[in-house]
Amino acid sequence: MNLSIRWKVTLATLFALACGFAMAGFLAERSLERQELAQSHRNLDVRTEMVAHELRPWLRAHAPRFTDPAFQVLVRELGAKALARITLIAPDGLVLADSAVASEHLPGVENHRTRPEVEQALAQGDGSDLRASQTTGERTLYHAILLTEQDGSPSIVLRLGLPIVTLEEELSQLRRHLVLAFGSAFLVAVGLSILLARSLTKPLSDMAAAARRLADGDAAARIQITSRDEAGLLGETLNRMADELRAKIEEVSEDRSQLLAMLTSMVEGVMVLDYRGRVLQVNPALERMFNVTRAEARGRKFSDVFGHPQLALLVSTVLSTRVGQEDEILLSPSSRCLHIEASVAGGEQENEACAVLVFHDITELRRLEKIRKDFVANVSHELRTPLTSIKGYVEALLDGGKDDPDTSAKFLDIILKQSDRLNLILEDLLQLSKIESGQVLLRREPLQIEMIVERTMAMMRPLAGKKGHRLVENIPSGLPLVNGDEERLGQVLSNLLDNAIKYTPEGGSITVAARHVAPGGSPAGGKSESLEISVADTGIGIPESDRPRVFERFYRVDKARSREMGGTGLGLAIVRHIVEGHGGQVWVEGNRPCGSRFVVRLPVQPSDQAAGHPSLVPTK
Structure with a gap:
């Protein structure tokens, strides 16, 4: 069963009060009972001494004839005066006289030798006990003493029993008073507990409501501070945390928007993988490079989306060794050349970036490099051809061709044409260079x-x-x-x-x-x-x-x-x-x-x- 904090506090308070009231009533009852019993013990001791004082003259003046009706009458009279039950018990436990039992019924009374107070009196001369009487059925306080005469007469145990009906009545009345007092106090405590719980839990309820509004996206939700106690300080702290959280969310949202803007506007393709090789993010440039969509790629295994074997080998190497790698791949049938830079982000958990791959389209660069190489080769070849001719005919002239006027004129004419051609190439190169450089x-x-x-x-x-x-x-x-x-x-x-x-x-x-x-x-x-x-x-x-x-x-x-x-x-x-x-x-x-x-x-x-x-x- 789910209970609110208010009811938990209320019930806990009431349970503590109930336990306190019960303990207080129990201790009060026990204290009163101990006091009453101590008072009864003192009264019973005095009465026992009084009865013993009355019986000693009779026991010394007459031979011990306990069956004498006069003796039985005396015992009953003393019991009436002492307001107690008087019992005379022989050392062997036989009841000789009892103020509560008629003379003709004495033979049927059971032996009292095993009674605790009798045993104590026979052993120590004095004994007491509190129990329910087997003869009358009432809860009785017993006090027994051993009456011993110096003239050799047999010892007799004198026992007085004082019913504690008055004590039971006082305890019963005390219980009623305690129940009434504690019940009234408990009802007052119920009201105070509810008020106290409400005053303690209302700020918490307000905090919970504000937290729910924050969770629903209401960034302006705040807790009303009505006190400067611990609850007020907690509410103030939560308000400050909400302000910081809103600032952080705005900062993260701004950073995310900027990151998405950068990823979207980048001409380089970007792909983010987790530690298992699943695609977490791709940008539009990569979608155009591989002709895939973000919806098709995200959440899927890398090898299921991109089937390029060289790229698959690079990815598996990066994920297994956790070391950055670089490579170039050629896509078919588009013949696009991509330079890949793979770096390790270090994520080890689900949906955490483990590897980031950046794809640079260097198709145009490679084409320009090829053009440059072809240009250098062509320029070298184009310049070498006239230079070779010029050098060859000059060597021929030096080897003797200059001595023949016709041959010399022919060779010089060829050298002139090759020189003009060489000059034309250099002029065109210079002009083209100036045009291209603006x-x-x-x-x-x-x-x-x-x-x-x-x-x-x-x-x-x-x-x-x-x-x-x-x-x-x-x-x-x-x-x-x-x-x-x-x-x-x-x-x-x-x-x-x-x-x-x-x-x-x-x-x-x-x-x-x-x-x-x-x-x-x-x-x-x-x-x-x-x-x-x-x-x-x-x-x-x-x-x-x-x-x-x-x-x-x-x-x-x-x-x-x-x-x-x-x-x-x-x-x-x-x-x-x-x-x-x-x-x-x-x-x-x-x-x-x-x-x-x-x-x-x-x-x-x-x-x-x-x-x-x-x-x-x-x-x-």
């Missing part, structure tokens, strides 16, 4: 694309004429203006025309066209107007697989043929950077039935900026 500033001014096309084609016609190419210009009138750098856009067009002339067989056709593109017509789905410029040829063309890479530095579809044509492999990379610096796009398509078609799209100048002044912006 050191080249692009002018932004309104331009008519027709003028740039006409000037560039006029410059390239002699070169095209040497190979018998036909240059076709398809530029409609009324095209919108573009906002750009005239010199750099001319460089873009001249590089595209130069490549078309180089890689188109003799007698081919090269067409330069331009058109206005409405919003949404670009490959990227742009929302603004643009101007499209295309250079199409009927040359050898570019395979479909090589088209995405032709704008990379030193990338060639046919390396031998490109070197034979004198190209540096950097022209299209320069074109791409200049076009993107203008906010445009460039790509290559197939030109049916043969050849290639390079397309440049540039944003059209807004109408409200048509009368603006030129400005300079970095290419980066």
Whole structure:
């Protein structure tokens, strides 16, 4: 049975009071009984001496004739005077006279030799006892003495019995008074106990109610302090604890929000595991890397969610050795390269972080490293080729070729061409480096694309004429203006025309066209107007697989043929950077039935900026 603290305190108090009252009544009764018995003993001793004094003359004057009726009458008279029962007992226990028993009934009275007071009197001359009389049935106090005469008469035991009816009545009356007094006091104590328990437990009830409100989420719940005793101090302490708890909860909530914000905004994938390898937490970046959701991953075994064997080996090693590890894995079929840093958090319990894995997507980094390595290798190769030629012909000249004028002139002409090629490579590298680093500033001014096309084609016609190419210009009138750098856009067009002339067989056709593109017509789905410029040829063309890479530095579809044509492999990379610096796009398509078609799209100048002044912006 569940009782409130109030009733527990009340019942405990009442039980203690009841026990105290009972003990007090018992002790009071015992004390009164002892006092009454002591008084009765003294009275009985006096009465015994008085009776003995009355009997001694008769016993000395007459021969002991206890059956004499006069003796029996004397005993009854003395018993009436002494207000006690008088019994004369022979040493062998035979009752000689009894004031409470008629003479004719004396032979039927049992032997008193074994009575405690008789035994004491025979042994010590004096004895007493308190018990219920077997003759009268009343509770009686007995006192016995041994009457011995010096003339040789036989000894007789004189015993007086005093019924303690008065004592029983007084004890009974005392019990009634105690019950009445203690009952009244108990009723008063019940009321006081309830009031006391209420005063003690009400603050606790208020604290319990406030605690329930706090548990239900009411952070503003507080305990009303009405006293400065221990309960008041406890309430004040709980209020202070509630304030600190609310502050801690707010701090934890803020930290959790910040942590979730960091995990959500991180580009690195994060995964937290417990000591058994179960997934506790993943962030959105990791979900995108492995194409899984948080609901699918959390709470499940790591190996059941991520089936990558190399990653599984790394996780098992970290969990078993409790030592941080690093590794790189390659995901298929996406071919994404991930760098993993696994650290140990040290959790040993359920739902505690044991290992934290951070996944860095280094796909682009590895691609750039490969490009860098290819660039270094290509630059080395491209520079080594003319340098090797120059060195070889110089050695040939030194070995005697200089003595033959025709041979010397031929070799020097080759050395000059290789030097020009080497100088061209270095110039293109320097220009590309400046463009990529933003050191080249692009002018932004309104331009008519027709003028740039006409000037560039006029410059390239002699070169095209040497190979018998036909240059076709398809530029409609009324095209919108573009906002750009005239010199750099001319460089873009001249590089595209130069490549078309180089890689188109003799007698081919090269067409330069331009058109206005409405919003949404670009490959990227742009929302603004643009101007499209295309250079199409009927040359050898570019395979479909090589088209995405032709704008990379030193990338060639046919390396031998490109070197034979004198190209540096950097022209299209320069074109791409200049076009993107203008906010445009460039790509290559197939030109049916043969050849290639390079397309440049540039944003059209807004109408409200048509009368603006030129400005300079970095290419980066």
